[in-house]
Amino acid sequence: MxxxxxxxxxxxxxxxxxxxxxxxxxxxxxxxxxxxxxxxxxxxxxxxxxxxxxxxxxxxxxxxxxxxxxxxxxxxxxxxxxxxxxxxxxxxxxxxxxxxxxxxxxxxxxxxxxxxxxxxxxxxxxxxxxxxxxxxxxxxxxxxKLDRVIEINTLRAHLGASDERVLDARPGARFDGSAPEPRAGLRSGHMPGSRSLPATELIRDGALKPVDELKNIFGALHITPKTQVITSCGSGVTAAIIALALHEIGHHKVRLYDGSWAEWGREDLDTPVVRSDQRMGGE
The missing domain is CATH 3.40.250.10 (Rhodanese-like domain)
Structure with missing residues (x-):
């Protein structure tokens, strides 16, 4: 469907x-x-x-x-x-x-x-x-279908895997760490090895962009049919837009990190955080 x-x-x-x-x-x-x-x-x-x-x-x-x-x-x-x-x-x-x-x-x-x-x-x-x-x-x-969600400890173990890709739906400035998080108590930046894909890049006129355009966007991020994609955002809402877009192009190897940055970015956790300009399509 x-x-x-x-x-x-x-x-x-x-x-x-x-x-x-x-x-x-x-x-x-x-x-x-x-x-x-x-x-x-x-x-x-x-x-x-x-x-x-x-x-x-x-x-x-x-x-x-x-x-x-x-x-x-x-x-x-x-x-x-x-x-x-x-x-x-x-x-x-x-x-x-x-x-x-x-x-x-x-x-x-x-x-x-x-x-x-x-x-x-x-x-x-x-x-x-x-x-x-x-x-x-x-x-x-x-x-x-518990394989459609991933929790923090499993994600930590998977970071850097060659056949997996973490896509972050937050605005680019929050991914870079150049803009603060809207929730208190969170560090700025992104997970090591993750890639920025703001959810807004997938949308035009209140709907997903055409399938060919979506395929080009994911192709630029080196998403192949074999890639296991993990989606993340601020709190698990816009991460689902990436999941929706992937479903629309027929890519079903997708897991959503439900805790997202509200969990990973917490100041009281020892999760690794990177601050850099690593925008969509960058390596």
């Missing part, structure tokens, strides 16, 4: 009752996306709260939920593991990729992101609703 679906195709599925729609909007600045969902959302869409549907036990921001937490949350949205699910966000393409990745982590393969998000839906002339209708809860059975 392709990573994205356009608004016309989603509307057709919606009219036939063959899709479950999820608003996966989230913002780093703390904007109340649940409130905005209440003001306007795609008909039948349910709100996926990235902060609430997470694992708070690590102390890190919005870590992936346990299978039990995920199953309860999406079951309450009326979603079954066999449903075709489409995720969108209000920005076009930002946090929807994280929700897409979370569904896939739980073994849900029939999931896509709306190309261009809510802005594309509205631009196509399709309706939005306010409020939230009553939904009958169902049972959801997850089938976790």
């Amino acid at each position: 392709t990573a994205q679906i356009d608004a016309d195709a989603l509307k057709a599925l919606l009219d036939r009752g063959e899709v479950k729609i999820v608003d996966g909007s989230w913002a780093l600045d703390g904007t109340d996306m649940a409130a905005l969902y209440g003001e306007s959302h795609i008909p039948t869409a349910q709100f996926f709260d990235i902060e609430a549907i997470s694992d708070p036990s690590s102390g890190l921001p919005h870590m992936a939920p346990t299978p039990e937490v995920f199953a309860k949350a999406v079951g309450d949205m009326g979603i079954r593991e066999t449903d075709h699910v489409v995720i969108y966000d209000r920005q076009g393409l930002f946090s929807a990729a994280r929700v897409w990745w979370t569904f896939r982590l739980m073994g849900h393969e029939k999931v896509q992101v709306l190309r261009g998000g809510l802005p594309a839906w509205i631009a196509a002339g399709y309706p939005v609703l306010a409020g939230a209708g009553w939904i009958k809860g169902v049972n959801y059975t997850p089938s976790p």
Whole structure:
């Protein structure tokens, strides 16, 4: 299944009752996306709260939920593991990729992101609703795919492997260490051997760039069909955009480092940190 679906195709599925729609909007600045969902959302869409549907036990921001937490949350949205699910966000393409990745982590393969998000839906002339209708809860059975995530100790052991590549989705200045991190208590810089691939480089007009352009971008970073890619960012949200883009070009050897820089960059850890200008395409 392709990573994205356009608004016309989603509307057709919606009219036939063959899709479950999820608003996966989230913002780093703390904007109340649940409130905005209440003001306007795609008909039948349910709100996926990235902060609430997470694992708070690590102390890190919005870590992936346990299978039990995920199953309860999406079951309450009326979603079954066999449903075709489409995720969108209000920005076009930002946090929807994280929700897409979370569904896939739980073994849900029939999931896509709306190309261009809510802005594309509205631009196509399709309706939005306010409020939230009553939904009958169902049972959801997850089938976790733990090979789609990597934790810090495993990542430390893999750094520098010739057949692996760590791609960092943060803005280039944060990767270089020339700009501070937005979260307190974090060092500036990047993991040794990692490469900068700002998530914005993969997006145009609120959607992934065409497949040929994406292939050229990853080719410049020496990503081959045999390369195991590890994606990282500030806290695991935009790292999922890289994962989404790789899925779109048919590259499935991808693991997401969920702790990302919120964990690796902590001042109280002895993880190695490099400060340099090692931008996209550099060796």
